[in-house]
Amino acid sequence: MTTLNRKHLLGLEGVSAEEIGLILDTAESFKEVSERPVKKVPALRGQTIVNLFFEPSTRTRISFELAEKRLSADTVNFSASTSSVKKGETLRDTAENIEAMKIDMIVIRHGSPGAPHFLAGLIDATVVNAGDGAHEHPTQGLLDLFTLREKWGSLRGRKVVVVGDITHSRVARSNIYGLVTLDAEVTVCGPPTLVPPGIEALGVKVEHRLERALEGADAVNVLRIQLERQKAGLFPSTDEYATRWGVNRRVLERAKPDCVVMHPGPINRGIEIAQDVADFERSVILEQVTNGVAVRMAVLYLLSGGEAPAREPEAEEQSGELRAVRKDKEMV
Amino acid sequence: MLDLSNLEHKDYAIANVTVVDPKAGRAFPGFVGVERGKIAFVEEGKAGKEVSLPLYDGRGLHLAPGFVDIHVHLREPGHEYKETVQTGTAAAVAGGFTSVACMPNTDPAIDERSVVEFVLKQARIAGLAKVYPIAAATRGRRGETLSEYFELAEAGAVAVSDDGAPVSSADMARRVLEYATAVGIPLVEHCEDMDATRGGVMNEGFYSTKLGLVGAPAYSEVLCLARDLLVLEVVPGARLHAAHISAKGSVAELRRAKERGLSVTAETAPHYLCLEDKELETYNTNMRINPPLRGAEDREAIIAALVDGTIDCVASDHAPHALQEKQVEFDAAPPGTVGLETTFPLIVTHLVEPGHLRLPQALALITHKAASCLGIPGGTLDRGAAADLVLFDPKEEWIVHPDDLHSRSKNSAFIGAAVRGRVKCTIVDGASVSVSLVGA
Numbered sequence: 085m086t087t088l089n090r091k092h093l094l095g096l097e098g099v100s101a102e103e104i105g106l107i108l109d110t111a112e113s114f115k116e117v118s119e120r121p122v123k124k125v126p127a128l129r130g131q132t133i134v135n136l137f138f139e140p141s142t143r144t145r146i147s148f149e150l151a152e153k154r155l156s157a158d159t160v161n162f163s164a165s166t167s168s169v170k171k172g173e174t175l176r177d178t179a180e181n182i183e184a185m186k187i188d189m190i191v192i193r194h195g196s197p198g199a200p201h202f203l204a205g206l207i208d209a210t211v212v213n214a215g216d217g218a219h220e221h222p223t224q225g226l227l228d229l230f231t232l233r234e235k236w237g238s239l240r241g242r243k244v245v246v247v248g249d250i251t252h253s254r255v256a257r258s259n260i261y262g263l264v265t266l267d268a269e270v271t272v273c274g275p276p277t278l279v280p281p282g283i284e285a286l287g288v289k290v291e292h293r294l295e296r297a298l299e300g301a302d303a304v305n306v307l308r309i310q311l312e313r314q315k316a317g318l319f320p321s322t323d324e325y326a327t328r329w330g331v332n333r334r335v336l337e338r339a340k341p342d343c344v345v346m347h348p349g350p351i352n353r354g355i356e357i358a359q360d361v362a363d364f365e366r367s368v369i370l371e372q373v374t375n376g377v378a379v380r381m382a383v384l385y386l387l388s389g390g391e392a393p394a395r396e397p398e399a400e401e402q403s404g405e406l407r408a409v410r411k412d413k414e415m416v
Numbered sequence: 417m418l419d420l421s422n423l424e425h426k427d428y429a430i431a432n433v434t435v436v437d438p439k440a441g442r443a444f445p446g447f448v449g450v451e452r453g454k455i456a457f458v459e460e461g462k463a464g465k466e467v468s469l470p471l472y473d474g475r476g477l478h479l480a481p482g483f484v485d486i487h488v489h490l491r492e493p494g495h496e497y498k499e500t501v502q503t504g505t506a507a508a509v510a511g512g513f514t515s516v517a518c519m520p521n522t523d524p525a526i527d528e529r530s531v532v533e534f535v536l537k538q539a540r541i542a543g544l545a546k547v548y549p550i551a552a553a554t555r556g557r558r559g560e561t562l563s564e565y566f567e568l569a570e571a572g573a574v575a576v577s578d579d580g581a582p583v584s585s586a587d588m589a590r591r592v593l594e595y596a597t598a599v600g601i602p603l604v605e606h607c608e609d610m611d612a613t614r615g616g617v618m619n620e621g622f623y624s625t626k627l628g629l630v631g632a633p634a635y636s637e638v639l640c641l642a643r644d645l646l647v648l649e650v651v652p653g654a655r656l657h658a659a660h661i662s663a664k665g666s667v668a669e670l671r672r673a674k675e676r677g678l679s680v681t682a683e684t685a686p687h688y689l690c691l692e693d694k695e696l697e698t699y700n701t702n703m704r705i706n707p708p709l710r711g712a713e714d715r716e717a718i719i720a721a722l723v724d725g726t727i728d729c730v731a732s733d734h735a736p737h738a739l740q741e742k743q744v745e746f747d748a749a750p751p752g753t754v755g756l757e758t759t760f761p762l763i764v765t766h767l768v769e770p771g772h773l774r775l776p777q778a779l780a781l782i783t784h785k786a787a788s789c790l791g792i793p794g795g796t797l798d799r800g801a802a803a804d805l806v807l808f809d810p811k812e813e814w815i816v817h818p819d820d821l822h823s824r825s826k827n828s829a830f831i832g833a834a835v836r837g838r839v840k841c842t843i844v845d846g847a848s849v850s851v852s853l854v855g856a
Contacts, residue, residue, distance in 0.1 A: 097626075176743050196745035197628035198699030217747075219628030254628060281631070282622030 088386035092204045092211040095220035096261035104262060106392055108230050110382035111375070113393045117154055118377055127385050128157035132187040136179070137214070138164040138194040143349055143373065144214050144224070148191050151380035160187075175199060176206055183207045189384065192216075210387050218252045224348055225258030227379040229266060231372050232303055235344055239266040245297045245339075246270065246288075247329060248307030248356055249278040249318075255348045259305060260286050273297035274307075274329060277318045294329050301339040305346040306331050309356045322355050332358035336366075344368055417473035420807070420841060423848040425470045427451045431463035433474030433807065437797050438481065438780035447471075448479060450803040453846035458797050474807060475853070477840055480779050482514025482804030483760060484786040484795045487579075487604075487659055487683060487731035489752070490516075490547070492538060493531065494523025499736040499824045501538035501547060504756070507734070507823035508545040509850040511757040512839035514804035515787070515794040516545050516734075520552040521580035527552035527563040532571035544849050546804070548574045548792050550604055553592045559584025562591060565599045574790050577604035579659060582640050590647045593654035602655035602681075602790065605644050607666065608707065612636035617747045619693040619708040627696060629747060634714060637707055638665035645673045648680060657789050658682040660733045662707040664717035671726045681789040682726070685733040686755060686762040687829055688718045701742045701749035703829045705735075708751075722781060723772055729786035732759040736825030753829040757821050762830070764810055764837030775810060803846040812838040 085106050096104075117125055133152045137145055145161065152159040162182070173181075179190065189210040192200050197219035204211040215221040232239055244263050250256045250272045260283075263270045270288040272279060279290055291297035298304060309325060319325050336343060345357075345367040353359050361367060386392070417431060431447035435458060447463040449456035456469075463471055485508065491499035499507075501518075508516050518535065520526035526535060532549045539547035551573035555563050557580065565576060576596060582605060583589040592603050616632025618624050624631030641658055648656045658670065661684045673680050691709045703709060721727040735752025742749050759782065767778045783795030794804055816833050818826035842850040 174740070174744055194745065196747050198746045201699050202745060217628050251625075257626075257628060280625035281620060282625045285622050286626065 086392045087389065091387070092200070093222050093383055093387060094200050094204060094211065094213045096222045096225045096258045096265070097220065099222070099261070099265065101265050104226070104229060104265060107226055107379070107382050107386060108233055110386055110392045111226075111230055111378040114381040114385070115375065115378035117381070118374070123154050124156055125154065126156045127390060128152070128155035128388055131157045131189065131388060133157045133159050133189040133191060133384065134182050134187050135159060135161045136182070136190050136192045137162065138192070138199075139215070141193050141215070143376075144193060147373070147376040148214060148380050150377050151384060154377070155381055155385060157384070175202065179203050179207050183209055188388065212383060212387065215254050217254065218257070219254055220258045221254040222258050223376070223380050223383055224255050225262040226383065227372055227376040228259055228305060228346060228348070229262045230375045230379050231346065231368050232344065234375070235368070236302070239263065239268040242268045242302040243300055244268045244270050245273055245301045245304045246307065247273040247294060247297065247304060247331065249309055249313055250274050250283060250307070251278045251280040252310065252313065253307050255307060260288055264288070271297050275319045275325070278313065294331070295335055295338050298335060298338040301343050303344040303346060304331060304336075304339065305348075306357050308348065308350065309352060311352075326355050330354075330356055330358055331361050333360055333364070336361065342366065346372060349373070417471050420472045420474065421851050421853045423472060423843070423851075426846065427469055428472055429463060429467050429469040430472045430474045430479060430807075431467075433477055433479040435460075435797070436478050436480040436776050436779055438776050438783045439796050439798075441776050441780070443478070443776050448797070448805070450846045453803055455797055455799055455801050455803050457799060477807040478775075478810055479805060479807050481783045481795050481797050482806050482842060482844065483512045483779075483782040484515045484792070485513045485732050485734070485756060485759065485782065486517040486729065486786050486790050486792075487685070488516045488518050488734040488756060489521065489736065490518040490535070491736060492522060493534060497824075498738050501535060502542040502544075503822065503824040504734070504736070505539060505542045505544035505547065507754070507756040507821065509842040509844070510822045510839065512760045512806040512808060512842055513756055514545050514806070514842060514844045515548065515792065516756070517548040517550050517574060517790055517792065519550055519577060519579045521557060525552040525557045526550070526573070527555050527557070529564070529567045529571040532568055532573050536572050545844065546794065548572070548790065550575045550577050550579070552576065553578045553583055553603060554588065557581065559588050562595055565595055565601065569599045569601055573601070574792050575602045575604050575657065577606065577659070579604060579606045582606050582608050582610065586643050586647055589644050590651065593647060593651045593656065596655070597651065597653040602657045604657045604659050605640070606659050607637045607640040607644070607661070609636045609639035612639055616708070617704060618696055619710045621693060621711055623693040623696060627699070629696070632708060634663035634710055635665055637661070637663045638669055641666050641669050645669060645678060645680065648673075648678050654679065656680045660685045660688075660707055660731070661727055662688045662710050662714060662718065664714045667717045667721040667726055670721070674726065681728045683729045683731040683786070683789065684718050684722065684727050686730060686759045686766075687753060688715060689722075690715075690762055690766040691829060699746045700829070701744065701746055702753055702827045702831065704746060704749050704751050705753055705829065706751035719767070719772055722767065728789055730759065730763060730781040731786060732756050734823070736823050737827045738825055739827070742827045752827065754821065754823045754825055754827055756823065758816055758828060758830050758835065760808070760839060761814070761835035761837040765835045768810070769836060803843060805843040806839055807841040808837060808839045810837045812836065814838055
């Protein structure tokens with residue numbers, strides 16, 4: 085497999101191990117691009133990508149934008165607060181108007197689960213889900229997989245714990261799909277009020293007590309806890325949350341000595357993750373951010389019809405290796 | 417014999433049909449006579465010389481009493497862009513329904529005499545199906561004060577309901593049930609505990625978890641039904657009708673209540689017989705319905721409850737919404753599916769074809785049993801009853817296409833579905849109101 089045979093990336097559900105492998109391999113090559121003095125390849129030259137963000141986001145939007153710019157795509161940012169949405173325009177009209185300006189891809193972040201699926205059914209452009217409500221956040225899932233693969237080579241049989249507000253987390257769902265597909269053993273952990281019904285059927289274990297969940301863990305992915313969940317009565321206090329589900333050095337002793345600590349950000353220091361863990365040598369939080377750009381470059385490139393580059397690092401020095409091969413309009 | 421597509425006589429007979437009599441629980445080859453808009457006779461066998469009336473050829477179709485739908489939203493007054501009494505009753509007769517009861521969540525709500533009269537006037541002008549308005553149980557459906565049941569019933573309202581939402585509290589439900597006994601009309605309850613629903617947009621369970629949509633637990637429906645049943649027990653003479661029952665737990669509550677002899681009836685809707693929450697994987701907003709599509713166990717319990725009579729009837733909960741309202745993000749779409757034109761074929765496809773019920777028993781769910789829940793006429797072949805009749809082909813297969821729907825709104829959860837059973841001719845008070853005999 086050298087090309088990704090799909091038009092959109094709406095989620096990691098149903099994305100095969102082979103496809104994930106292709107994306108991560110491609111991301112490896114692109115990671116090197118970001119290390120260069122001139123951090124740019126012409127792979128998506130002439131392509132227009134719109135970042136359609138209906139929810140506030142700093143990290144993901146910047147990460148996508150950098151990925152697009154490093155691929156030489158033309159990018160436009162659209163955020164709901166400054167847009168026609170404020171004047172009552174529907175998602176359908178917004179998307180159709182943007183598409184009428186002849187664009188190639190839309191990266192969408194939206195508070196409603198399924199919004200990217202809705203968009204994909206309406207327009208011809210490629211749609212990349214940058215987070216839809218509590219449903220999926222596939223590029224975050226992929227960058228987490230990438231980070232773990234860099235550490236371990238293979239994820240098979242590795243024990244990964246996802247801890248926090250599982251119910252409202254798109255990161256949790258995309259992580260679960262990707263990790264289960266790559267044969268990792270996944271445990272989700274959080275207050276029973278924040279673990280949704282039937283989650284086991286996605287192939288994960290549920291353990292409400294963090295010290296038990298972390299027993300023998302190879303990695304822990306700590307989710308951000310939204311403080312408004314406490315106000316909604318879903319857990320009693322941030323204090324109790326920090327004590328029982330906050331990841332600190334003490335509870336990490338239950339995990340394997342080289343247990344990797346991840347967090348999709350932004351972090352609440354001292355709540356879901358202790359100060360000394362966030363800055364801990366085993367924490368890969370900033371590596372995740374670095375990898376995010378490479379993974380997003382890979383996703384955008386492959387969805388545009390690009391071919392995976394050969395895996396020798398030297399070969400990638402020639403930018404010609406990273407040429408976009410559009411399935412519809414051949415252009416070199 | 418005369419051509420049925422050109423039914424112009426006032427007094428006539430239709431022969432060469434299989435008569436389906438849901439009340440008698442049987443189907444037989446026979447013929448039916450109509451005089452002065454009433455059923456004059458229903459006979460078994462071939463129509464012979466003794467029939468002096470002009471004889472129309474029923475083309476081997478099935479003939480049944482016109483269907484009765486006790487739960488539709490005609491949207492008038494106030495939401496004419498979704499549906500009007502005219503378009504809604506056009507959809508009704510196209511689907512074989514000769515009588516419909518319409519819900520009061522209009523704007524203004526059907527909470528005073530003038531609005532009831534307006535709806536009935538629009539129905540007379542349309543001249544299609546018979547319309548029985550259900551009035552708001554509380555003024556403006558706000559759950560604060562009773563509306564004027566005597567005035568409303570005198571004007572023609574046949575029941576009260578705050579449908580779209582439940583009656584606001586146990587205390588209000590008690591006053592509604594008490595006051596309604598003086599008028600002799602039932603409360604039609606939209607069973608939903610709003611607190612338990614917590615803004616859910618689909619059934620809570622594995623699929624809500626998977627799709628990341630906020631789930632409403634099935635017990636939300638059961639809680640409200642149980643509340644009303646407890647109230648019903650202390651209000652002698654009151655009648656409760658539970659609308660659009662979808663949950664297994666509600667079936668258990670209804671069964672216990674009926675065993676105790678409480679005066680409760682219940683309906684379910686066709687989508688609860690054949691769709692489950694897993695269908696929402698495509699985020700199809702036409703399948704956003706309230707109560708939401710439930711799981712397999714619920715669906716099976718609903719079918720079993722129809723078979724054993726715990727649920728008395730099927731009503732479409734026809735809920736038209738404009739395209740622009742449904743072409744939005746899933747959780748922004750208003751709940752509801754149109755249903756008048758698919759209810760009959762879905763009953764054939766999902767109750768008769770798999771063998772749960774025979775055709776006469778299945779049609780009882782949308783004829784006399786439905787009518788008796790609200791105490792309205794219709795749904796029988798009794799001599800002297802209004803000649804409201806439907807002719808259909810129970811075997812014809814067709815695919816639901818939005819262009820074929822007569823409703824002003826095309827938000828059907830069944831677009832693209834293959835169904836069996838098609839209405840060919842609908843007759844109200846002896847006059848043909850809808851004919852599509854092509855191919856029959």
